[in-house]
Amino acid sequence: MAETAAKVKKNRKRNYNNTAYLFVLPFVIVFCIFSVYPVLRTLQLSFTNYKGFGDPEFAGLANYQRVITDKYFWTSLWNTIRIWGVNIVLQLGLAFLLTIVFSDIKYKIRGLAVFRAVYYLPGIISVTSIAFLFKTLLDWRYGTVNQLLAKIGIGVGNPINWWGEPTAASLAISVIQTWMWFGNSFIMLMAGVQGINSDYFEAAAIDGCGRWKRFTKITLPLLKPILLYVTITSLIGGMQMFDLPFLIGTVNGNPSGALQTAIMYLYKFGFALRPKQVGYAAAIAYVLFLLILVVSIIQLKLNNKEE
Amino acid sequence: MAKKIKTAIIYLCLIILAVSCLIPFLLMIVNATRSGREIMTSFTLIPGTSLKENWDIVFSYFNLFLGMWNSLKIAVPATFLTSYFSALTAYALAVYRFKGRNVIFYTILIFMMIPGQLSLIGFYDLVSALKLVDSYIPLIVPAIAAPGTVFFLKQYIESVLPMALLEAGRIDGAKEISMFHRIVLPIMMPGIATMAIGGFIGNWNAYLVPMILLNTPTKFTLPVMVTSLSASTDIAANQGATYLTIAISVIPIMIAFCFFSKYIISSISAGSVKE
Numbered sequence: 001m002a003e004t005a006a007k008v009k010k011n012r013k014r015n016y017n018n019t020a021y022l023f024v025l026p027f028v029i030v031f032c033i034f035s036v037y038p039v040l041r042t043l044q045l046s047f048t049n050y051k052g053f054g055d056p057e058f059a060g061l062a063n064y065q066r067v068i069t070d071k072y073f074w075t076s077l078w079n080t081i082r083i084w085g086v087n088i089v090l091q092l093g094l095a096f097l098l099t100i101v102f103s104d105i106k107y108k109i110r111g112l113a114v115f116r117a118v119y120y121l122p123g124i125i126s127v128t129s130i131a132f133l134f135k136t137l138l139d140w141r142y143g144t145v146n147q148l149l150a151k152i153g154i155g156v157g158n159p160i161n162w163w164g165e166p167t168a169a170s171l172a173i174s175v176i177q178t179w180m181w182f183g184n185s186f187i188m189l190m191a192g193v194q195g196i197n198s199d200y201f202e203a204a205a206i207d208g209c210g211r212w213k214r215f216t217k218i219t220l221p222l223l224k225p226i227l228l229y230v231t232i233t234s235l236i237g238g239m240q241m242f243d244l245p246f247l248i249g250t251v252n253g254n255p256s257g258a259l260q261t262a263i264m265y266l267y268k269f270g271f272a273l274r275p276k277q278v279g280y281a282a283a284i285a286y287v288l289f290l291l292i293l294v295v296s297i298i299q300l301k302l303n304n305k306e307e
Numbered sequence: 308m309a310k311k312i313k314t315a316i317i318y319l320c321l322i323i324l325a326v327s328c329l330i331p332f333l334l335m336i337v338n339a340t341r342s343g344r345e346i347m348t349s350f351t352l353i354p355g356t357s358l359k360e361n362w363d364i365v366f367s368y369f370n371l372f373l374g375m376w377n378s379l380k381i382a383v384p385a386t387f388l389t390s391y392f393s394a395l396t397a398y399a400l401a402v403y404r405f406k407g408r409n410v411i412f413y414t415i416l417i418f419m420m421i422p423g424q425l426s427l428i429g430f431y432d433l434v435s436a437l438k439l440v441d442s443y444i445p446l447i448v449p450a451i452a453a454p455g456t457v458f459f460l461k462q463y464i465e466s467v468l469p470m471a472l473l474e475a476g477r478i479d480g481a482k483e484i485s486m487f488h489r490i491v492l493p494i495m496m497p498g499i500a501t502m503a504i505g506g507f508i509g510n511w512n513a514y515l516v517p518m519i520l521l522n523t524p525t526k527f528t529l530p531v532m533v534t535s536l537s538a539s540t541d542i543a544a545n546q547g548a549t550y551l552t553i554a555i556s557v558i559p560i561m562i563a564f565c566f567f568s569k570y571i572i573s574s575i576s577a578g579s580v581k582e
Contacts, residue, residue: 019483020403024411027396031452034445035418038429045428101321107314109321117568118325121332124564124571126512128530129556132537133335136549142347144334151350179328184575191576240424243514247534263424270428271519282428289425296420 046282051275063283072257073284076265077291079170079258083245084238086174087181088231094178095185100215103193105201116190119183127180131247134176138162163248166258173245173259185230192226193219228303232296239292242267262288332557339554343545357547364548371555373525374532381443381517381528382510385450390503392451397460398491402473412461415454424515431519441522450510456502463498464491501574504567511560529556 046063048056067073098119102109122130137144140161150156162168196219204214245259251272253260262284270281338346341355365371399405400412434445468491476486492499514530521527527535533556536549564571 016477016483017403017405020399020405020408023395023399023403023484023487026392027452027457028411030392030449031414031418031454034430034433034449035426035452035454036414038426038433039421041429041432042426043429045432098321098324101317107310107317109314109317111321115321115325116572117564118328120568120572120575121328121561121564124508124512124560125557126514126530126533126560128512128514128533129553132533132549133331133553133557136546136553137331137334139546142546144338144346144350147350183328187572187575236420236422240422242424266424266427267515270431278428278432285425285428289422292422293420 080261087177090178127243339551361551374529378528388450393456401464
């Protein structure tokens, strides 16, 4: 009798668990069609010379050979890394500085909620609007920024051509990206610091630990996982940089191609050129993915080693 | 005394930084009310009188409200689909033990690390094979499968949902799906809201995919419509109209931010403490 009761119970349990298949079904179907299939299809196309119409013709590793030896691809990758690099240093630096200020136990700075919201505001605005806003504000002849600079005596009669000079333009993009995202990094780091037990800081302060020592010996090590998370997500996001440089420099990334990022290069072959070179664009996508993967793994490994 | 001065300097720096976040938007609003000629020749923070003329130039070229309506038609259903189906999937992964559970979970983890742009070529190829180019379907339906949201909500359920509640429901003879709707969904609401707001903003601001998929100007979403600015010589020649276009596209999301900033910020904090 007891045996059958246990069996019934087990059966009922299995029944609950079977309903789970029904629950995950919509996700699994859509995920396979719109996420998994495109990734695999891109891989398949990368071995063909598909032009967007007709039947794809197998081309072996020819596309990959071409990517590796394509100096414009490497230039576009270098542009991406340069713009992202300047941006991430500024962004994390600023976020760190703010985190130190707001977590300082001596000064007890107030108004975190308000400052946090204001710092984050640029991040929720669509990049298309931001791009046109800064394109207009930084216009070299009639832009408001040069008018302001002229008022304090910079560039009178010879205004800075922000979007015409390769260095100025890349720097401007990096700074705009920083402006958009430092609030985001700050919120993440701050959430991490608030998770640290404040007793640590107070005990260290009582033991005569200075501010710098508290930062390097307590805050930094405990923030490391978050820092790693922020850097890796920023790297993945940064390598996909498209909207801002594309809207300002068009598909060729002007001035002089300095704003052409890797994804813009992919877009050029996959969508903009006539006829398209879809197979080549697919190979670019996979080379990019492998590079991001390798860098992420190295970052994770280095982090584990230190621990 | 020294401490007071230092505190004052810190506040001053924080305020300058805050102003630098706001001033471009302020300039945008002020310049939207000035004529192109005024903007070219002088700088001021006092609003001008040309709002009406700028408005007429902008709306003679495109109907930005149609763009907003189109963006809503995509962002609202996409957000609902993501919220509902991610919650359902997360619930199944968190609560039930079934074959394939780990496969699904690890696939989700892997796809969170894969850059979305990687599949752009394959995605477009699929959409054109399905004859869905220039349709909203490929912009809405994929929202059903949002790996990042499922991952977050799974962690969330595991921390807030008492399993005893489900056992009690089962003893009372409740069906599994109605338990999800009546017990689990309400408990998960704060977590869902956090993800939904982030998802809505992402959909509302999306540019690359809608730009690639949509061809008909009357179907353009707001960001895609705004980018046709550079094609209009009338507007490009008149900076006041350019600023007004940008202002109209930015102000709704700024107003929304005033109401929801708390949730938005908690969604970012949630992202950072998940490990």
